[in-house]
Amino acid sequence: MAELSLSRVRKVYPGGVEAVKDIDIAIPDGALCVLVGPSGCGKSTLLRMIAGLETITEGDCRIGAGRVNDLDPSDRDIAMVFQNYALYPHMTVYDNMAYGLRNRGTPKDEIEARVQEAARILEISPFLDRKPRALSGGQRQRVAMGRAIVRKPQVFLFDEPLSNLDAKLRIQMRVEIKKLQRALGVTSVYVTHDQLEAMTLADILVVMSKGHVEQQGSPLDLYEKPASTFVASFIGAPPMNLIPVGAGENGPQAAGLTGGRGLAIPPGGATLGVRPEHLMVVAGPVPDDSLGITFPVSAVEAVGAETFVYGPIGGNGQEIIARLPGKALLAPGTPVSVAATAEHLHLFDSQTGKRLGQ
Amino acid sequence: MERKVVFPQKLLPYLLLAPQIAITLVFFFWPAGQAIWMSTLLQDPLGFSVQFVGLENFQAVLQDPAYLATMQRTFLFSFGVTALSMIPALLLAVMADRVVRGATAYKTILVIPYAIAPAVAGALWLFLFQPSIGTIAYPLRLIGIDWNPRIDGTDAMIVVLIASAWKQIGYNFLFFLAGLQSIPKSLIEAAAIDGAREIRRFWTIVFPLLSPTTFFLLVVNLTYAFFDTFGVIHAVTQGGPGKSTEVLIYKAWYDGLIAQDLGRSSAQAVILMFIVIGLTVIQFRYIERKVHY
Numbered sequence: 187m188a189e190l191s192l193s194r195v196r197k198v199y200p201g202g203v204e205a206v207k208d209i210d211i212a213i214p215d216g217a218l219c220v221l222v223g224p225s226g227c228g229k230s231t232l233l234r235m236i237a238g239l240e241t242i243t244e245g246d247c248r249i250g251a252g253r254v255n256d257l258d259p260s261d262r263d264i265a266m267v268f269q270n271y272a273l274y275p276h277m278t279v280y281d282n283m284a285y286g287l288r289n290r291g292t293p294k295d296e297i298e299a300r301v302q303e304a305a306r307i308l309e310i311s312p313f314l315d316r317k318p319r320a321l322s323g324g325q326r327q328r329v330a331m332g333r334a335i336v337r338k339p340q341v342f343l344f345d346e347p348l349s350n351l352d353a354k355l356r357i358q359m360r361v362e363i364k365k366l367q368r369a370l371g372v373t374s375v376y377v378t379h380d381q382l383e384a385m386t387l388a389d390i391l392v393v394m395s396k397g398h399v400e401q402q403g404s405p406l407d408l409y410e411k412p413a414s415t416f417v418a419s420f421i422g423a424p425p426m427n428l429i430p431v432g433a434g435e436n437g438p439q440a441a442g443l444t445g446g447r448g449l450a451i452p453p454g455g456a457t458l459g460v461r462p463e464h465l466m467v468v469a470g471p472v473p474d475d476s477l478g479i480t481f482p483v484s485a486v487e488a489v490g491a492e493t494f495v496y497g498p499i500g501g502n503g504q505e506i507i508a509r510l511p512g513k514a515l516l517a518p519g520t521p522v523s524v525a526a527t528a529e530h531l532h533l534f535d536s537q538t539g540k541r542l543g544q
Numbered sequence: 545m546e547r548k549v550v551f552p553q554k555l556l557p558y559l560l561l562a563p564q565i566a567i568t569l570v571f572f573f574w575p576a577g578q579a580i581w582m583s584t585l586l587q588d589p590l591g592f593s594v595q596f597v598g599l600e601n602f603q604a605v606l607q608d609p610a611y612l613a614t615m616q617r618t619f620l621f622s623f624g625v626t627a628l629s630m631i632p633a634l635l636l637a638v639m640a641d642r643v644v645r646g647a648t649a650y651k652t653i654l655v656i657p658y659a660i661a662p663a664v665a666g667a668l669w670l671f672l673f674q675p676s677i678g679t680i681a682y683p684l685r686l687i688g689i690d691w692n693p694r695i696d697g698t699d700a701m702i703v704v705l706i707a708s709a710w711k712q713i714g715y716n717f718l719f720f721l722a723g724l725q726s727i728p729k730s731l732i733e734a735a736a737i738d739g740a741r742e743i744r745r746f747w748t749i750v751f752p753l754l755s756p757t758t759f760f761l762l763v764v765n766l767t768y769a770f771f772d773t774f775g776v777i778h779a780v781t782q783g784g785p786g787k788s789t790e791v792l793i794y795k796a797w798y799d800g801l802i803a804q805d806l807g808r809s810s811a812q813a814v815i816l817m818f819i820v821i822g823l824t825v826i827q828f829r830y831i832e833r834k835v836h837y
Contacts, residue, residue: 272730286738
């Protein structure tokens with residue numbers, strides 16, 4: 187067990203492409219850090235740099251006290267779960283799990299004990315004699331996990347391990363990974379592009395974009411105080427409504443908007459953010475410091491427990507999504523008024539997208 | 545999941561297959577049939593008298609010590625050629641797999657020998673090992689190794705072995721390289737993280753995963769060594785000195801077309817055919833089962 191720290195880490199490919207820019211992340215012992223971002227944001231590259239599969243151009247990667255930049259992957263005492271599982275197709279499940287232990291010269295009876303123990307935890311004991319091709323996707327995933335845990339490494343690395351599973355299995359495995367990681371207390375780095383997976387798993391959530399860290403912190407911090415419009419729209423589903431507003435006398439000015447007094451809009455305007463789930467249907471006037479939005483309903487998605495209501499405001503393609511509890515009986519074409527209270531409003535710089543104030 | 549595609553045309557498939565079938569019929573089944581028929585006949589060199597003798601030709605051939613010696617030599621030669629062409633090819637492919645820059649040039653250079661006619665390849669090696677002026681033989685003699693394929697049977701055998709294997713390396717190289725490149729990179733990475741260093745990774749992961757390719761090449765190279773090395777041997781040694789480099793295919797040709805004993809020559813050809821068919825069947829039956837995981 188050890189903490190993992192990255193300081194001022196960069197990756198520049200020959201040819202000058204900078205895939206990872208100046209990254210600082212510190213993961214305490216036993217914590218699960220999730221790297222999330224759209225494809226091409228550098229999250230997988232960063233993970234592979236920690237694993238030693240990519241060289242680190244600049245900066246330090248430390249596991250425990252030691253700097254591991256120049257160590258071979260085999261000497262870093264890490265285990266990795268790959269997206270395609272990377273199980274050795276010519277070996278049985280048992281041999282797949284024992285391979286890493288054998289390479290390190292672990293005594294035979296200890297290998298046996300550790301593999302059996304891991305198989306028991308992951309409920310794959312009946313399949314130990316099978317080859318990977320005779321397993322289902324979920325079972326292969328468990329074997330890949332098993333291969334990682336038998337080694338008792340300092341750090342687990344997960345590279346989108348659930349993206350090849352169907353939706354139901356993904357949720358089930360997500361819970362199991364979390365439980366397992368807690369039980370074993372192994373410091374972990376987990377890469378995903380799925381923000382829900384990221385939110386539910388992370389102790390530390392790192393949102394990446396174009397090679398740099400947009401924001402890092404606890405998942406709820408990121409949800410409540412996104413540092414930029416990028417994080418605001420990436421975390422949460424459906425994404426936060428982002429509305430360009432001008433500076434009015436008493437607050438934001440935009441078509442369809444009322445209230446919002448007390449919001450300090452810079453003279454050049456700003457981007458106003460409000461999450462769909464913070465919009466409530468109102469009848470009658472909206473308090474001055476709350477934000478009121480009136481729009482014609484263009485589409486309604488009722489999913490049972492909640493209803494998503496869509497509609498345009500301002501006539502320039504700007505769309506609003508409201509996430510209303512229960513079954514909201516709204517017909518397309520009718521106007522609806524919704525409002526959000528002051529503490530649920532976010533302001534971002536209209537040029538840089540950075541959070542303003544608070 | 546696979547859905548069978550059904551074409552409504554009845555004639556077209558046969559038309560498309562016809563050229564291949566015609567070639568196989570004319571150049572394989574017809575001569576093979578003739579060889580089998582002729583192997584049961586005894587005829588004089590000028591073809592005036594032909595007599596059906598059943599399996600007597602086979603009996604005579606299989607009881608001939610010279611033939612049995614040739615058979616033994618052929619097996620040694622064939623497995624030698626196969627090993628000598630596959631092992632360096634694998635080594636080169638492993639190296640080439642790691643090359644990033646100039647990979648195409650490297651590949652092209654390595655494949656060129658395959659495009660050289662057997663007789664030319666033979667002549668090339670003949671020159672290199674020419675006892676008095678050969679580029680290889682001369683320095684060898686200077687350091688005290690008297691290399692003379694014209695006199696020494698073992699020396700001659702080594703030259704034809706090298707020449708035959710060398711021609712095949714490019715072909716094997718290409719297949720090995722393709723095989724290596726089809727192994728998912730993540731498997732190698734997983735093995736690296738699992739603590740296996742380069743050489744151990746090769747023997748525990750890469751080599752086993754390459755086994756379908758290795759198996760395929762084994763069949764192809766043995767067949768090549770049995771049949772297609774005639775040109776090299778004919779150009780380099782004509783089976784000599786003595787009979788030291790005479791292999792089955794060369795003997796069949798020699799006995800039939802030089803010694804004019806068509807019946808026994810045909811019997812030899814038929815035996816050779818069955819040896820290769822047998823080897824291939826054994827390989828597919830017993831080895832293939834183990835290599836496809």
